[in-house]
Amino acid sequence: MITNPIGTASLAKREIFRFLSVATQTVFPAILSASLFMFIFGVAIGNRIDFTSAQVSYFSFIVPGLMTMHLISTSYENTSFSLFLGRWHNHIQELLLSPLSYFEMVLGLLAGGVMRGVVVCTGIYLVSLMFGNFPALHPLYLLYFMVMVSVIFSCIGMLAALWAEDFNMLNMWNIYLIIPLVLLGGVFHPVHLLPQIVQDISLFNPMFYLVQGIRYSVTGVSDISIVISALVTLVMAAVFFNVAVFLFKIGYKLRT
């Protein structure tokens, strides 16, 4: 429950202001990189890939994958960097001294990650339209998945920021865990083309459901039911959000 709406909004505003004021570092790189992938893999190589079994062109297939991948990494980057910097410079104390509940602190920090994730993801989607992609079939589903997925990874970013002791550790979860799982979750390949055993393992990869949810929202094609994707996403968001609030509550690495 929000008892200090002005305070929460103020924190949200600071977080959004921070990444927007350096958009050349926080927003455009991901869109540029995704655009190059779309051009090289989608347009240049994609036309030579026989992809009839997937019901859409290879280009249309990878666009939602790229959207998910960057949605995840930008959300994660935003909250992990912001919170870690706060610990590093100790200005996290500005927040800890404020009459914001721990729930509101997490919510405010989350706003920056979600906003940045959604802006980047939407940007990639718009660029794909310029490359000739067709408009999203289910825009409301798309909005749901964009917001939920970035909630998940904004919260995970906060956990990483609390866990990390220096800047190098900050990106370790991203590099060793999140990106590999996302790539294996079907960013560039339809999972049903893989050997049965790998397909079965994919069902245990939580990222698989997120990629599939966004792909379904855009193309109407998915390796799995949209309802299951939506539920897995919701549960993950609830779990990580509550873990983040809990760590703020006990002051894990925030209070001495």
Add this chain to the structure above:
Amino acid sequence: MRDSKFAIEIKNLSKYYGNLAALKDVSFQVKRGDFFAFLGPNGAGKTTTINVLTGLSNYQSGDVRIFGYSTTKDYIQARRLVGLCAQEFNFDPFLTIRNLLVFQAGYFGILPPKAKRRADELLERFGLYEKRNAKHRTLSGGMKKRLLLCRALIHEPEIIILDEPTAGCDLELKFQIWNYLKELNQEGKTIFLTTHYMEEAEKLCKTIGIINSGNIVRIGEKSQILQDKSLQDVFIEVTGLE
């Protein structure tokens, strides 16, 4: 604000950093409207006490209240009433000093128009208005001290906790801070001041508490503590310094 007679109540507070006992069963109160000097040698536990009061530190046992509000159970109400001027600088490097104050006011539920007015007033008062659009990195040490003070006061707290606010300040700034604190105290605000300058404590305070190795070794009204000695003599006597 609850109708509490005390601004601060600490009962049987113990705080450990690992095996190190930083506060050992500390109990004391500070009356509402008091001007309290909290003294002690380096490493005595002053900042630790302040961190517990403001909720920046967890503690192992005891009960800590600000105007009757538990700093753990009613942390939101307690924090509204406290302004902290910390010992070390801790500013958000992305913000200009004016925005830093405006955001801080925002966390306390103050809407932007009022927050800006209040920020400008304080910046003006402490001679930082010309620098309002600068980042804190470009300020001198004394200016940063003043900014800490502005930030502590932005939400018009009932109790102002100052951890060595005049360390490293020139004479003019020192006098300015003293006058401001006296003014706030006359308006009825409670002041909790930590300092290593005996004359500062002696000049400003009504009540004095001395802590040594995590124990309160002397506490009481100034006249009662001093009798006819100087504060420095009392300090040396109770902290066992040569």
